[in-house]
Amino acid sequence: MAGTSLTVLRRVRAMVGPDAAVDTDTAGTPRVAPRTEEACALILQTAASEGWRVSLAGAQTWVTPEAGADLVLSTTGLSRVVSVAPGDLVATVEAGVRWDDLRRELADAGAWVAVDPPGVGRTAGSVVATGTAGPLRSGLGGVREQILGLTLITGEGRVVRAGGRVVKNVAGFDLTKLASGSFGAFGVITTIHLRLRAVPRADRTFVLSADRDQAVQAALAVLDAGLLPAALEVLSPSAARRPSWTLAVRLVGNAEAVEALGRAVAGAVTGPLEELSVEPAREFWTGLAAGCTAGPVTLRVGVLAAALDDALDLLAHHLDDTWVAASPGAGALRWNGTAVVDRLRLFRHAAAQRELPVTLERGPADVRGRMGIFGAYREGVGLLVGNLRQSFDPAGILAVPLSAAE
Amino acid sequence: MALTTQALDAITAVVGPRWVRLAPAQLDVYASDGLPTRFSRPGAVVLPGSREELIGVVRVLAHHEIPFVPRGAGTGLSGGGVGDADEIVLVCTRLNRILAIDAPNRRAVVEPGVVNVRLSEAARPYGLHYAPDPSSQSACTIGGNVAENAGGPHCLKYGTTTSHVLELEVVLPDGRPVTLGSACGEPWGPDLVGLFVGSEGMFGIATRITVRLLPLPRAVRTLLADFSSIRAAGEAVSAIIAAGFVPAALEMMDRNCIRVVEASIYAAGYPVHAAAVLIVEVDGPDEDAVAAESAGIEQLVRARGAGSVRVAVDEAERARLWQGRKKAFGALGRLNADLLVQDAVVPRSALPDVLERIGTIAAEHGLEVSNVFHAGDGNLHPNLTFDRRQPGDLARVERASEAIMRVCIDAGGTITGEHGVGSDKLRYMSLVFDADTLGAMRAVRRVFDPLERANPGKVVPVHQCSEWRGQWRARRGAAA
Numbered sequence: 021m022a023g024t025s026l027t028v029l030r031r032v033r034a035m036v037g038p039d040a041a042v043d044t045d046t047a048g049t050p051r052v053a054p055r056t057e058e059a060c061a062l063i064l065q066t067a068a069s070e071g072w073r074v075s076l077a078g079a080q081t082w083v084t085p086e087a088g089a090d091l092v093l094s095t096t097g098l099s100r101v102v103s104v105a106p107g108d109l110v111a112t113v114e115a116g117v118r119w120d121d122l123r124r125e126l127a128d129a130g131a132w133v134a135v136d137p138p139g140v141g142r143t144a145g146s147v148v149a150t151g152t153a154g155p156l157r158s159g160l161g162g163v164r165e166q167i168l169g170l171t172l173i174t175g176e177g178r179v180v181r182a183g184g185r186v187v188k189n190v191a192g193f194d195l196t197k198l199a200s201g202s203f204g205a206f207g208v209i210t211t212i213h214l215r216l217r218a219v220p221r222a223d224r225t226f227v228l229s230a231d232r233d234q235a236v237q238a239a240l241a242v243l244d245a246g247l248l249p250a251a252l253e254v255l256s257p258s259a260a261r262r263p264s265w266t267l268a269v270r271l272v273g274n275a276e277a278v279e280a281l282g283r284a285v286a287g288a289v290t291g292p293l294e295e296l297s298v299e300p301a302r303e304f305w306t307g308l309a310a311g312c313t314a315g316p317v318t319l320r321v322g323v324l325a326a327a328l329d330d331a332l333d334l335l336a337h338h339l340d341d342t343w344v345a346a347s348p349g350a351g352a353l354r355w356n357g358t359a360v361v362d363r364l365r366l367f368r369h370a371a372a373q374r375e376l377p378v379t380l381e382r383g384p385a386d387v388r389g390r391m392g393i394f395g396a397y398r399e400g401v402g403l404l405v406g407n408l409r410q411s412f413d414p415a416g417i418l419a420v421p422l423s424a425a426e
Numbered sequence: 427m428a429l430t431t432q433a434l435d436a437i438t439a440v441v442g443p444r445w446v447r448l449a450p451a452q453l454d455v456y457a458s459d460g461l462p463t464r465f466s467r468p469g470a471v472v473l474p475g476s477r478e479e480l481i482g483v484v485r486v487l488a489h490h491e492i493p494f495v496p497r498g499a500g501t502g503l504s505g506g507g508v509g510d511a512d513e514i515v516l517v518c519t520r521l522n523r524i525l526a527i528d529a530p531n532r533r534a535v536v537e538p539g540v541v542n543v544r545l546s547e548a549a550r551p552y553g554l555h556y557a558p559d560p561s562s563q564s565a566c567t568i569g570g571n572v573a574e575n576a577g578g579p580h581c582l583k584y585g586t587t588t589s590h591v592l593e594l595e596v597v598l599p600d601g602r603p604v605t606l607g608s609a610c611g612e613p614w615g616p617d618l619v620g621l622f623v624g625s626e627g628m629f630g631i632a633t634r635i636t637v638r639l640l641p642l643p644r645a646v647r648t649l650l651a652d653f654s655s656i657r658a659a660g661e662a663v664s665a666i667i668a669a670g671f672v673p674a675a676l677e678m679m680d681r682n683c684i685r686v687v688e689a690s691i692y693a694a695g696y697p698v699h700a701a702a703v704l705i706v707e708v709d710g711p712d713e714d715a716v717a718a719e720s721a722g723i724e725q726l727v728r729a730r731g732a733g734s735v736r737v738a739v740d741e742a743e744r745a746r747l748w749q750g751r752k753k754a755f756g757a758l759g760r761l762n763a764d765l766l767v768q769d770a771v772v773p774r775s776a777l778p779d780v781l782e783r784i785g786t787i788a789a790e791h792g793l794e795v796s797n798v799f800h801a802g803d804g805n806l807h808p809n810l811t812f813d814r815r816q817p818g819d820l821a822r823v824e825r826a827s828e829a830i831m832r833v834c835i836d837a838g839g840t841i842t843g844e845h846g847v848g849s850d851k852l853r854y855m856s857l858v859f860d861a862d863t864l865g866a867m868r869a870v871r872r873v874f875d876p877l878e879r880a881n882p883g884k885v886v887p888v889h890q891c892s893e894w895r896g897q898w899r900a901r902r903g904a905a906a
């Protein structure tokens with residue numbers, strides 16, 4: 021049913037004209053980067069009626085397109101910061117904006133988004149579609165907490181404008197949540213309304229060198245003391261890029277509050293906290309974000325604080341604990357490394373028995389296809405997800421391997 | 427399908443005769459949710475006593491294809507928890523157990539009928555609390571909060587209900603229980619918890635709710651600042667947020683509201699001559715930190731025209747300031763026979779203009795308006811008092827409400843920030859959303875409820891939706 025790549029290329033070119041950049045990617049798959057929402061919708065409408073398998077892509081620094089796609093639909097042509105309203109602390113950006121560029125532009129306006137996503141050079145759309153939050157998720161919430169609304173173009177080419185540009189909004193069902201973190205299964209996100217914060221007046225980072233047990237205990241002690249640092253990470257040596265396991269704490273806010281929190285954290289842990297000065301602190305956190313793409317596979321594992329130790333044991337047993345960044349306050353950890361599908365599957369299976377959800381955030385296309393991003397669902401959930409996909413992508417053209425069965 | 431004797435008998439067999447209400451006087455207790463423009467007697471009211479009974483009832487309803495309306499405490503204010511004569515109202519208030527408080531992991535598991543404030547009370551001995559604190563928290567249920575994505579004064583800093591719900595057991599309209607999300611908060615698939623929160627009873631019934639608890643703040647300080655104009659107070663709100671302060675709460679009350687509260691048993695010592703007051707609460711890791719934050723805010727509001735700034739000296743005074751705020755709606759209720767509590771949102775910077783416009787609209791319609799609201803979020807509650815027995819009053823209130831909604835939308839805002847669409851705001855949905863977006867909402871609803879039996883006719887104006895052709899695998903008359 022699908023056309024050859026040449027016909028696809030030709031048709032797409034004729035259809036969108038100057039409203040899109042068209043080329044082929046390194047794998048020889050036709051790639052189109054629309055510059056307008058209308059062009060994007062038109063491409064998806066055509067793909068749906070022609071039955072072209074479409075793989076959604078951003079800057080392709082996080083994952084590569086799905087194998088066997090007829091067309092790669094890239095958001096890189098949608099790269100404008102549409103508006104920044106520092107007074108209302110809201111920004112509207114197109115999905116192809118690079119996160120780092122956005123961060124810089126917001127900083128000029130005295131604002132920031134409280135997300136420090138893993139990876140380098142990622143687009144806003146990729147961060148939202150995959151729901152990949154970084155260490156700041158501990159104290160400031162996940163990606164979903166920073167999204168006020170978005171435009172989603174469905175697999176049928178319908179334009180859905182979810183949410184809005186205000187910080188509180190219960191008008192209608194929360195389609196923003198459905199689109200965030202679903203890896204593009206319901207369509208391509210083209211525009212995002214972000215909740216901003218004023219740049220904090222104080223931003224300090226502390227580290228504690230320890231062995232694994234001590235680092236975990238220290239993190240739990242901070243939580244038990246009723247403290248909520250912006251970031252509270254238990255890091256393996258290669259994640260921290262330091263000789264030992266590390267507890268890393270980031271505090272943001274007004275100077276007095278950060279000072280007081282710093283004292284309270286120091287009082288809660290045993291062992292000396294070392295403060296990193298501005299530049300080393302910045303390098304520490306950007307190094308951590310960059311590090312989780314060193315190996316080909318990145319997993320996100322949901323884990324309750326009290327079960328962190330067991331989860332780390334489980335990882336070490338089935339995979340390894342070389343690159344691990346755990347956020348016990350946020351109930352999640354991230355693992356990066358190399359492993360064959362069978363081992364990953366065994367780990368996911370063992371984890372599921374302990375109620376630890378394992379999300380394949382990143383991996384080569386064949387691993388994604390064989391494992392599924394989420395693996396098996398809980399009873400009854402698969403039917404709901406399947407019917408949701410039917411509604412948003414009735415022709416089944418969006419190549420997103422949510423579960424292993426596909 | 428109709429509410430047959432056969433169906434009622436089957437329901438009675440599940441819950442017992444005492445918990446099936448049929449007499450008109452009994453039904454009238456459930457005929458309203460505080461929205462003065464909607465009073466509607468349901469066909470029957472059923473109050474299951476356990477999760478199992480609830481599932482049993484939902485299965486009977488599925489078998490007979492009877493539409494139903496889930497209901498908590500009935501404080502919704504948007505007509506959401508109200509059913510018509512061919513519908514059954516399914517009340518969750520007897521499912522009111524706190525099933526677990528897991529202090530080390532800062533989690534609690536509750537049944538839907540647990541009253542909001544009870545959860546925070548139960549968590550307090552562990553140094554924890556449940557952050558979303560609607561002003562109705564002494565009455566409303568966590569199930570209702572989930573269905574509405576309820577907010578509250580402290581949601582400014584801590585986020586609304588959706589940021590605090592981790593895992594949900596939901597009984598779908600066909601009677602099947604499914605568990606969405608996970609206790610650690612990872613969605614375990616697409617974010618169906620986030621999708622369910624705010625679904626206003628139209629996706630099924632939340633029967634078991636796992637929420638995040640937060641540590642109690644170590645230090646708190648509450649300020650009361652008064653202003654000689656609403657505009658100045660509104661501008662101060664924007665200035666506080668834009669300056670990077672993150673107050674735990676930032677609420678506003680106007681003169682009408684202040685006077686009514688001061689004349690009630692909830693008198694909090696608000697200055698009756700002020701045009702508006704702001705209640706600002708800051709919390710933090712210790713007294714020094716909150717002192718610094720509150721000093722900064724005090725300085726800022728003074729520069730923005732605050733007359734006096736009072737800092738609550740002790741817990742008793744703080745509680746009094748909050749009580750006046752949280753009971754303001756109740757006090758307003760005594761102004762006239764009826765009170766319409768409106769709910770809308772605007773960008774914070776639009777507050778001064780929009781508040782002025784609302785004043786004008788009320789005057790043009792010959793109505794009295796009182797504002798008491800979550801100013802830090804731009805979440806307005808312009809309250810209109812009237813007497814529906816007076817000819818023309820109701821029509822004027824409806825017209826004024828619509829005018830207010832249009833002003834808020836034009837300012838870049840929306841038609842509800844926390845009370846939901848229910849039946850009240852149905853007619854405004856197409857002012858905010860286009861046909862495809864409304865179509866998407868309906869399509870999602872039909873994934874959970876293919877026959878559209880759960881809380882029918884609410885939230886989505888079906889005639890304004892574009893047609894979606896998804897193949898929903900309906901399970902007609904699933905296992906009874």
Ligand SMILES: Cc1cc2nc3c(=O)[nH]c(=O)nc-3n(C[C@H](O)[C@H](O)[C@H](O)COP(=O)(O)OP(=O)(O)OC[C@H]3O[C@@H](n4cnc5c(N)ncnc54)[C@H](O)[C@@H]3O)c2cc1C
Nearest residue numbers: 498499500501502506561567569570573576577627632844
């Ligand atoms: C004085 C006053 C002050 C208020 N202040 C606030 C405030 O500050 N913030 C705020 O957000 N709201 C506020 N409200 C509105 C209201 O209290 C909230 O919306 C609350 O969440 C409703 O809870 P309830 O138990 O009363 O639900 P109901 O009114 O009984 O039901 C509300 C909706 O939820 C559905 N529902 C109920 N239980 C379930 C369940 N278990 N599963 C699925 N669906 C269910 C119903 O079908 C209905 O659509 C206020 C109301 C009053 C009267």
